[in-house]
Amino acid sequence: MVQGKSGTLSYKSRKLVAKDKSEWIRVEGTHEPIISREIWDTVVSLDMKRVRKSPAAKTDGSIFSGLLYCADCGFKMRYHAERRKYSDGHTALFKSFICGNYGRSGKTACFIHSIYEDALIEVVLQDIREKARYAEYDRERLAAQIVRIKEKEKHSRLASYEQELKATASRITELEKLMQNLYEDKCTGVVPPTVFQTLMQKYETERAQKAAALPELEQKVRTQLEVRQEADRWTDIIRRYTEITELDEAILFALVDRIEIGETKRFGTTRVCDVKVFYRYVGNVDDVVTQEGREAG
Ligand SMILES: [Zn+2]
Numbered sequence: 001m002v003q004g005k006s007g008t009l010s011y012k013s014r015k016l017v018a019k020d021k022s023e024w025i026r027v028e029g030t031h032e033p034i035i036s037r038e039i040w041d042t043v044v045s046l047d048m049k050r051v052r053k054s055p056a057a058k059t060d061g062s063i064f065s066g067l068l069y070c071a072d073c074g075f076k077m078r079y080h081a082e083r084r085k086y087s088d089g090h091t092a093l094f095k096s097f098i099c100g101n102y103g104r105s106g107k108t109a110c111f112i113h114s115i116y117e118d119a120l121i122e123v124v125l126q127d128i129r130e131k132a133r134y135a136e137y138d139r140e141r142l143a144a145q146i147v148r149i150k151e152k153e154k155h156s157r158l159a160s161y162e163q164e165l166k167a168t169a170s171r172i173t174e175l176e177k178l179m180q181n182l183y184e185d186k187c188t189g190v191v192p193p194t195v196f197q198t199l200m201q202k203y204e205t206e207r208a209q210k211a212a213a214l215p216e217l218e219q220k221v222r223t224q225l226e227v228r229q230e231a232d233r234w235t236d237i238i239r240r241y242t243e244i245t246e247l248d249e250a251i252l253f254a255l256v257d258r259i260e261i262g263e264t265k266r267f268g269t270t271r272v273c274d275v276k277v278f279y280r281y282v283g284n285v286d287d288v289v290t291q292e293g294r295e296a297g
Contacts, residue, residue, distance in 0.1 A: 031059070062095055062117050063249045064259065069210050071260040071274065073110045075101035096263065111263040112277040115273055120259075121247050121277045128241050128255065131279075134238035134289055143250045146231040158224035165217045230281035238279070256280055 036190040061079060068077035077097040085091045095117035134142050151157050179227030182199055185191040238255065258276075277282045 019112050038206070059280075062097070063247060063252060064120060066122075066261050067252060068097055068258050068266050069255060069258055070099040070101060070110060071262040071276065072113070073101045074101065075099055075114070077108065077115075078103040078259060088116050113261050113263050113273075115261055115264070115275075120275065121176065124252075124256075124259065125247055125276060126242055127275070127277045128238070128244055131285065131289060132241040132244070136242050137236040139235045139239060142288065143228070143231040143235045145291065146234070146282055146285055147228050149285075149288050149291075150227050150231070150282075156220065156224065158221065158228070161217060161220045161224060165214075167219055168213060168217060172207055172214075175203050175210070179203045179207070189212075234281040254263060257283070 003271065006211075015172050027077040061077070061081075064077075065079060066076075069075065072078060080096050080098065080216040082094045083091050084094055097113075097117070097120070099110045099113040102112050146157075179200060182196060186193065186196040194286070241251075241255070257278045257280050259278065260274075262276070264271050264273040266272075276284055276286065
């Protein structure tokens with residue numbers, strides 16, 4: 001129970017002012033507590049910790065919420081938090097994820113794909129740092145490599161589309177000039193009317209075909225240019241994170257589109273699990289970085 005949170009400055013004044021917290025009259029234990037003192041203290045200290053660590057963090061749940069998918073079945077990962085008590089009395093919160101499909105339907109649906117949030121944070125931080133260092137080392141080259149691989153995936157090349165677009169546009173201009181000349185020749189009597197008819201039709205057919213193909217070509221060139229811009233944008237953003245040591249929701253939001261969690265494999269006492277980070281703008285670029293590493297080494 002707290003009283004005296006505000007008061008007048010003097011008996012002559014009627015204006016209420018807020019008093020300093022130290023001046024409040026506080027009487028502990030006047031009410032039956034709704035939650036135990038112990039739980040309250042734990043919650044408060046957790047809150048303090050969270051606020052200090054990352055202002056953007058959620059009040060509950062994981063910073064990865066909504067980002068994780070099972071690599072095998074594509075289901076969203078299910079979040080699980082568990083407070084464990086140790087023999088010496090201290091407790092710790094374990095945050096983990098499992099495949100949502102497995103969580104719902106069990107072994108027949110998928111493997112468990114379980115991973116602790118702590119472990120995932122380390123893996124993702126390392127992934128970000130690795131890519132950031134490549135970008136920092138030679139940004140242009142990395143962006144070019146990303147474009148090359150993306151074009152390969154789409155079986156397309158900006159250069160060839162640009163060339164085709166140029167050729168088509170110049171052929172259209174050429175045909176229009178031919179038609180104009182043909183018309184003048186007909187008027188001066190150089191070309192007989194029947195020849196004029198045939199040729200004019202031929203030119204017009206080709207011109208119409210080429211003109212119809214233009215929008216699609218332009219669209220392809222635009223799309224490919226976007227791939228380049230996005231590779232540039234991503235390399236520009238990621239290279240600021242070479243020394244990143246802490247992860248929060250804001251950083252994940254800025255950088256990551258989704259993360260795929262592979263099945264855990266055991267090698268003796270070590271658990272190994274494939275984590276694939278898909279970044280905003282460029283998706284997964286592990287192949288690019290691996291290839292670069294191989295060429296450099
Ligand atoms: Zn699954």
